[in-house]
Amino acid sequence: MDNDLHDIALTVNGAAYNGRVESRLLLSDFLRHDLKLAGTHVGCEHGVCGACTVLLDGEPVRSCLMLAVQANGHAISTIEGLASPAGDYTPLQQAMHDHHGLQCGYCTPGILMTMTAFLDEHASPSEDEVREALSGNLCRCTGYQNIVDAVMTAASRMRG
Amino acid sequence: MSTRSFGQPVKRNEDRKLLTGQALFVDDVELPGMLHVAFLRSQVAHARIVGIDVSKALQRPGVIAAWTAADLGAYWRHGPLLVPPPPIPGTIFHERTQVPLAKDKVRHVGEPLVMVVAESRYIAEDALDDIDVELEALDAVVDLERALEASSARVHDDLDSNVSAHVHQSKGNYVAAAAKAHCILKRRFLYEHGISSPIETRGVVANWDARASQMTIWDTTQAPVFVRNGLAAMLGLNERNVRVVAPFVGGGFGPKIMMFYPEEVLLPWASMRLNRPLKWIEDRLEHFFATTHERGQIHDAEIAIAADGRILGVKDMFLHDGGAYDPYGLTVPINSQCTLLGPYVIANYDSTFTQVFTNLPIVTPYRGAGRQHGVFVIERLLDLAAHELGIDRAEIRRINLIPPEAFPYNNEIIYQDFAPLSYDSGNYEPVLDMALEAIGYAGFKAAQAEARAQGRYIGLGLACYVEGTGIGPYEGAKVQVQSNGKVSIATGIGTQGQGHFTVFAQIAAEQLGVAVTDIDVVTGDTDQFYWGAGTFASRGAVVAGNAVNEAAKVVRQKALKLAGELFECSEDDLVLENGKVSITGVPGQFITLGDLAGRANPMRGAVKPGTEPGLEATQYFGPPSGATANGVHAMIVEMDPRTFDLKILKYVVVHDCGTVINPMILAGQIHGGVAQGIGNAFFEKLAWDDQGQLLNASLADYLLPTSLDVPRMELSHTVTPSPLNPMGIKGAGEAGAIPVGPLFAQAIEDALDLPSRGIELLEIPLSPSRLYELTRKGERS
Numbered sequence: 001m002d003n004d005l006h007d008i009a010l011t012v013n014g015a016a017y018n019g020r021v022e023s024r025l026l027l028s029d030f031l032r033h034d035l036k037l038a039g040t041h042v043g044c045e046h047g048v049c050g051a052c053t054v055l056l057d058g059e060p061v062r063s064c065l066m067l068a069v070q071a072n073g074h075a076i077s078t079i080e081g082l083a084s085p086a087g088d089y090t091p092l093q094q095a096m097h098d099h100h101g102l103q104c105g106y107c108t109p110g111i112l113m114t115m116t117a118f119l120d121e122h123a124s125p126s127e128d129e130v131r132e133a134l135s136g137n138l139c140r141c142t143g144y145q146n147i148v149d150a151v152m153t154a155a156s157r158m159r160g
Numbered sequence: 161m162s163t164r165s166f167g168q169p170v171k172r173n174e175d176r177k178l179l180t181g182q183a184l185f186v187d188d189v190e191l192p193g194m195l196h197v198a199f200l201r202s203q204v205a206h207a208r209i210v211g212i213d214v215s216k217a218l219q220r221p222g223v224i225a226a227w228t229a230a231d232l233g234a235y236w237r238h239g240p241l242l243v244p245p246p247p248i249p250g251t252i253f254h255e256r257t258q259v260p261l262a263k264d265k266v267r268h269v270g271e272p273l274v275m276v277v278a279e280s281r282y283i284a285e286d287a288l289d290d291i292d293v294e295l296e297a298l299d300a301v302v303d304l305e306r307a308l309e310a311s312s313a314r315v316h317d318d319l320d321s322n323v324s325a326h327v328h329q330s331k332g333n334y335v336a337a338a339a340k341a342h343c344i345l346k347r348r349f350l351y352e353h354g355i356s357s358p359i360e361t362r363g364v365v366a367n368w369d370a371r372a373s374q375m376t377i378w379d380t381t382q383a384p385v386f387v388r389n390g391l392a393a394m395l396g397l398n399e400r401n402v403r404v405v406a407p408f409v410g411g412g413f414g415p416k417i418m419m420f421y422p423e424e425v426l427l428p429w430a431s432m433r434l435n436r437p438l439k440w441i442e443d444r445l446e447h448f449f450a451t452t453h454e455r456g457q458i459h460d461a462e463i464a465i466a467a468d469g470r471i472l473g474v475k476d477m478f479l480h481d482g483g484a485y486d487p488y489g490l491t492v493p494i495n496s497q498c499t500l501l502g503p504y505v506i507a508n509y510d511s512t513f514t515q516v517f518t519n520l521p522i523v524t525p526y527r528g529a530g531r532q533h534g535v536f537v538i539e540r541l542l543d544l545a546a547h548e549l550g551i552d553r554a555e556i557r558r559i560n561l562i563p564p565e566a567f568p569y570n571n572e573i574i575y576q577d578f579a580p581l582s583y584d585s586g587n588y589e590p591v592l593d594m595a596l597e598a599i600g601y602a603g604f605k606a607a608q609a610e611a612r613a614q615g616r617y618i619g620l621g622l623a624c625y626v627e628g629t630g631i632g633p634y635e636g637a638k639v640q641v642q643s644n645g646k647v648s649i650a651t652g653i654g655t656q657g658q659g660h661f662t663v664f665a666q667i668a669a670e671q672l673g674v675a676v677t678d679i680d681v682v683t684g685d686t687d688q689f690y691w692g693a694g695t696f697a698s699r700g701a702v703v704a705g706n707a708v709n710e711a712a713k714v715v716r717q718k719a720l721k722l723a724g725e726l727f728e729c730s731e732d733d734l735v736l737e738n739g740k741v742s743i744t745g746v747p748g749q750f751i752t753l754g755d756l757a758g759r760a761n762p763m764r765g766a767v768k769p770g771t772e773p774g775l776e777a778t779q780y781f782g783p784p785s786g787a788t789a790n791g792v793h794a795m796i797v798e799m800d801p802r803t804f805d806l807k808i809l810k811y812v813v814v815h816d817c818g819t820v821i822n823p824m825i826l827a828g829q830i831h832g833g834v835a836q837g838i839g840n841a842f843f844e845k846l847a848w849d850d851q852g853q854l855l856n857a858s859l860a861d862y863l864l865p866t867s868l869d870v871p872r873m874e875l876s877h878t879v880t881p882s883p884l885n886p887m888g889i890k891g892a893g894e895a896g897a898i899p900v901g902p903l904f905a906q907a908i909e910d911a912l913d914l915p916s917r918g919i920e921l922l923e924i925p926l927s928p929s930r931l932y933e934l935t936r937k938g939e940r941s
Contacts, residue, residue, distance in 0.1 A: 039181020104657030105178030106410025
């Protein structure tokens with residue numbers, strides 16, 4: 001049995017975590033089951049569905065395709081860190097609520113993280129750009145239309 | 161009423177938890193001392209089990225147990241027949257239901273052989289590689305027609321063929337009608353439906369608390385009450401000692417309802433044996449085999465048509481792939497058989513089907529549940545007839561629509577709910593007209609010619625359908641006003657994203673005059689509501705929704721009666737709104753619902769005999785039969801004639817599902833259904849080899865539609881209320897998905913002018929590569 005263990009230190013949503021993990025432990029499992037941050041969801045574990053997307057130093061990554069040890073020394077952001085401590089939504093969360101951009105909500109964490117990073121870099125996206133950016137996240141419930149509308153609305157509100 | 165929300169696009173109560181990562185899904189359940197389960201599954205579709213040796217696995221540190229069928233003793237038994245066949249005279253049905261772990265023989269790839277329990281999922285999966293399995297491979301039964309040949313291998317050795325069921329239904333006299341036909345068109349149609357592939361796979365957590373004699377099961381099921389009752393019986397426990405919780409469930413679409421999946425049976429048993437909580441979460445590869453599919457049918461169908469385009473009759477014989485076991489009875493092929501009749505007057509119908517056992521995973525309903533197959537056949541037959549007779553495709557549909565004065569319209573044959581197929585209400589022609597108007601039908605031919613002159617290939621598709629929804633038997637709901645003034649609703653159905661937390665609140669808000677946000681809905685927890693059937697057949701809003709309405713009405717009466725006694729006035733002088741009961745015309749004289757609830761549960765004093773405490777009521781609703789929704793989809797596509805790349809330029813849905821509770825949530829249901837229909841029509845094909853191996857068992861190879869593939873949809877609605885329930889609701893969950901196959905076939909034919917080249921698209925799915933093959937073949941012939 002492999003039991004090579006590694007000490008890692010990272011931040012998640014700004015809070016420092018130290019952990020001792022097996023080299024093979026997926027980042028998604030570390031977040032969900034070691035840190036009990038179960039808001040990040042696992043849909044396929046082969047990097048296609050995008051549900052497990054988190055931000056690594058601000059960039060979207062699939063936490064099912066990363067090992068926890070690879071996150072050592074990095075800053076991770078997850079869905080739990082989006083709303084303010086008082087519970088105020090980000091513009092994207094608010095727009096997803098307003099436009100009915102989620103049904104079962106299982107793919108939603110990955111979509112929020114992917115599109116949060118997208119909106120950071122695209123203040124005035126076209127619908128085609130939004131659809132392209134969203135195309136790595138599978139949703140089986142919504143048909144995407146309301147998610148696209150939510151992202152466009154969030155961009156508009158963020159522009160003020 | 162100032163708080164009126166019924167019929168409004170009210171935003172969802174459930175969103176906050178889902179948008180902030182705080183919703184509980186099954187894999188989020190963490191319990192002290194929890195063990196993890198992995199299954200060794202057959203990699204062969206059909207084989208005799210010669211031997212299984214788990215001894216090496218048991219030596220691996222961290223492995224707690226490795227059990228085979230032999231270890232289950234008397235607990236090993238076949239699953240129940242979840243849905244018996246409807247009472248159709250002459251029906252043949254051979255019940256062969258699934259087992260928890262394969263014994264003697266495996267009958268499809270993915271059938272579980274060994275259950276491994278370990279300290280972590282990683283160790284449990286490692287241990288699967290330690291197990292030695294010796295299988296003697298047999299010929300696999302994959303092809304539906306070859307399965308019925310005398311020389312075929314048999315999925316079940318004790319049967320003399322691979323026939324699972326054989327059903328004949330008819331109305332009128334097809335032979336006599338055909339004799340009078342102007343022409344008879346006969347074709348073979350192939351329709352394959354794929355896997356539902358929710359983004360959350362299945363999962364089960366079981367926790368036996370020996371001291372409390374309490375079994376708690378978190379399960380991604382759509383039918384928690386049935387699972388509770390069934391498992392209690394199997395485990396030898398009282399139903400009161402078993403709690404099944406279907407928490408937030410990440411999409412279901414049909415396959416998350418089964419009785420039982422092996423994992424549902426095995427985890428509770430193992431938890432009792434080990435006295436530890438256990439978790440199993442299906443991985444995506446397992447999902448392709450371990451969760452049920454819908455798959456394919458082969459139809460040999462003919463239409464007898466008059467010179468003016470009227471349908472005189474339809475005859476159909478089809479084969480239905482049932483998979484290795486048939487626990488779901490005949491629901492899928494019966495839906496195909498019934499829904500083929502569509503919104504049309506078809507006086508003479510003769511339909512026979514054979515459900516075939518194959519060495520492939522079990523087939524159960526997936527959104528549409530066989531309706532797609534039937535709709536494809538009738539819509540394609542009408543297209544062929546229109547072409548043959550030189551009649552416009554919209555016109556041939558129009559002249560055959562059931563007229564509004566003909567409702568209730570009795571189609572005579574027996575439906576999946578055991579009742580004769582009867583359409584409760586409908587007004588079909590305006591729906592067709594609205595769709596033609598919205599898609600720009602009148603001007604399309606000119607636009608098409610203009611585009612063609614520019615070298616662009618655009619085509620239009622148009623398809624009509626009905627959907628039997630909202631079937632019985634019943635659902636119930638408990639509505640309770642709490643002393644803080646908030647209202648709680650509990651119902652037995654499960655929820656997988658349909659917005660139940662909001663629409664049920666809207667229904668109760670209408671009766672109780674409280675804000676939707678002050679109503680808390682609990683679904684899918686058998687300790688919160690004891691009775692129910694489940695979420696399937698587009699029935700949640702219809703059946704559970706009406707139960708909520710009835711219960712809320714009783715609570716309203718109780719509140720008014722109590723307030724009338726308090727104010728010593730007639731109930732007619734009271735008004736219930738904004739969370740309080742006031743006396744009409746006496747400003748400032750009111751009592752809040754919360755205070756009334758407190759008074760309804762007094763600490764001291766005598767209450768009148770027969771008085772029930774609290775502002776609470778439980779009511780049940782069961783419709784006599786299903787409510788029939790209808791719709792028309794229309795779309796314009798642009799095709800690349802060389803690569804068969806397809807772009808949807810416009811997509812229109814006009815739909816009638818009776819009274820609308822929440823148009824925003826309804827639109828979401830339609831959008832998602834259409835997206836799944838597009839996947840079915842153009843992307844999703846389970847690719848089996850002749851030995852029953854799935855060649856594309858990953859989401860990288862089995863393509864689900866993405867945001868680049870699903871177009872913006874334009875929706876509109878007409879409202880023809882159902883007379884079968886007080887609110888006039890019809891179901892809408894499957895409507896988006898049903899007619900998309902024939903829509904694609906027709907639009908692609910139109911864009912590429914295939915009929916004039918003698919090429920007919922008679923199958924689904926139609927991927928670019930399949931279109932290449934079909935058009936090449938057509939040109940050669």
